[in-house]
Amino acid sequence: MEFQSCVKIINEWDIVAARQLGRNVAKELGFGTIDQARITTAISELARNIYLYAGQGSVSIEKLNINGKSGLKIIAEDQGPGIEDIRRVMEDGYTTSGGLGAGLPGAKRLMDDFDIESIPGEGTKIVATKWLR
Amino acid sequence: MNQLVYDFIKQNQDYILTEWMDIMKESTDERLIKVVSDRMFTQTSSEFIDMIITHVDSKNREFTLKLSDFAEKVVQLGWPLTFVNEGLHKFTLIVINGMVEKGIVTPGNQVELVNHLDKWSTPINNEIVNIYTQTWERTVSLQKIALQELSAPLIPVLEGITVMPLIGTIDTERAKQIMENLLTGVVKHRSEVVLIDITGVPVVDTMVAHHIIQAAEAVRLVGAKCILCGIRPEIAQTIVNLGINLNEVITKNTLKKGIEVALELTSRKIVKVEG
Numbered sequence: 001m002e003f004q005s006c007v008k009i010i011n012e013w014d015i016v017a018a019r020q021l022g023r024n025v026a027k028e029l030g031f032g033t034i035d036q037a038r039i040t041t042a043i044s045e046l047a048r049n050i051y052l053y054a055g056q057g058s059v060s061i062e063k064l065n066i067n068g069k070s071g072l073k074i075i076a077e078d079q080g081p082g083i084e085d086i087r088r089v090m091e092d093g094y095t096t097s098g099g100l101g102a103g104l105p106g107a108k109r110l111m112d113d114f115d116i117e118s119i120p121g122e123g124t125k126i127v128a129t130k131w132l133r
Numbered sequence: 134m135n136q137l138v139y140d141f142i143k144q145n146q147d148y149i150l151t152e153w154m155d156i157m158k159e160s161t162d163e164r165l166i167k168v169v170s171d172r173m174f175t176q177t178s179s180e181f182i183d184m185i186i187t188h189v190d191s192k193n194r195e196f197t198l199k200l201s202d203f204a205e206k207v208v209q210l211g212w213p214l215t216f217v218n219e220g221l222h223k224f225t226l227i228v229i230n231g232m233v234e235k236g237i238v239t240p241g242n243q244v245e246l247v248n249h250l251d252k253w254s255t256p257i258n259n260e261i262v263n264i265y266t267q268t269w270e271r272t273v274s275l276q277k278i279a280l281q282e283l284s285a286p287l288i289p290v291l292e293g294i295t296v297m298p299l300i301g302t303i304d305t306e307r308a309k310q311i312m313e314n315l316l317t318g319v320v321k322h323r324s325e326v327v328l329i330d331i332t333g334v335p336v337v338d339t340m341v342a343h344h345i346i347q348a349a350e351a352v353r354l355v356g357a358k359c360i361l362c363g364i365r366p367e368i369a370q371t372i373v374n375l376g377i378n379l380n381e382v383i384t385k386n387t388l389k390k391g392i393e394v395a396l397e398l399t400s401r402k403i404v405k406v407e408g
Contacts, residue, residue: 012304034366038367038371041338041374041375092376099340099343102342102377106374106375109376110374110375
């Protein structure tokens with residue numbers, strides 16, 4: 001971890017700020033346009049979940065460099081209601097807000113590593129990484 | 134205004150101006166220097182000091198007018214508010230220090246003079262902040278209106294065929310507007326086919342896709358067909374990765390192809406005229 005920046009998600013426009021940040025960092029790291037779109041879309045999904053379910057939280061973007069491999073790490077954190085059943089939210093088509101239910105499983109497919117931790121009543125932390133190939 | 138202070142400011146106008154400009158140049162960050170050229174800096178600075186000095190001997194209303202003019206100008210120049218605030222603060226400091234040097238300030242009247250200057254500068258400060266925020270608020274609300282006007286236009290291109298080009302981020306507010314304009318427009322223009330072009334939409338996430346699906350479904354309900362065009366390759370990939378099902382919507386990669394399909398759907402075609 002050598003570089004980190006963070007966007008607080010409070011209103012809908014912060015989602016745009018978060019993905020703008022993600023896109024800039026992805027560009028700097030040398031990701032291609034398709035991966036840039038994947039990363040920005042994943043950030044958009046995670047940030048929107050914070051906005052929709054937790055009300056507020058934060059999205060941080062980190063540049064990674066491990067064993068000569070560089071990558072981009074997204075950390076989405078909130079102190080919201082948490083997720084009761086993580087397995088269900090990772091299923092395609094499961095939604096509690098009338099959406100498409102593709103956000104979390106989709107974000108997982110868009111990224112290389114995807115890790116989700118949640119304690120009901122305390123909050124959720126999602127860490128997702130994309131490696132530069 | 135205290136006579137002593139007034140006289141000092143009046144007599145040392147030039148000295149205060151040069152001193153002030155030196156201090157401000159030193160203390161400001163790089164950001165500002167880049168924004169403002171040297172000449173502009175000098176000109177605006179002298180205007181600022183001039184304005185403060187006029188306040189010393191003019192009526193309050195006249196000053197407010199001048200101040201709002203100045204604030205608007207500064208906002209346009211992109212000077213930060215902190216700079217202007219700092220400027221006022223430095224101005225009072227220069228006056229006090231100058232007066233101490235000249236021996237006008239004595240231990241006896243020191244407290245009174247400082248209090249007096251403070252009382253004099255606080256309302257100016259508040260006024261500056263006030264006008265500044267007002268100017269900003271106006272700019273922001275104007276931009277918001279301008280953006281709204283651009284947000285979801287529906288353009289009839291041929292009989293029965295209308296196009297809605299979307300550019301920029303789609304949020305909940307805009308999604309609502311898109312839906313509304315789409316449906317009223319379809320009825321008004323008696324469209325048979327509506328093309329939604331998303332070439333200018335930077336990110337298509339599940340929410341945007343959901344809104345598009347809903348819009349297409351609503352268009353179908355009012356008896357027209359919806360074609361989604363302008364899907365860039367990277368957007369196509371993310372849609373597939375997200376696992377979004379757009380099977381219900383006809384999709385084309387360019388608006389041109391979309392219009393061709395729309396003509397086909399309305400049993401027409403473009404023919405080259407001979408001759």
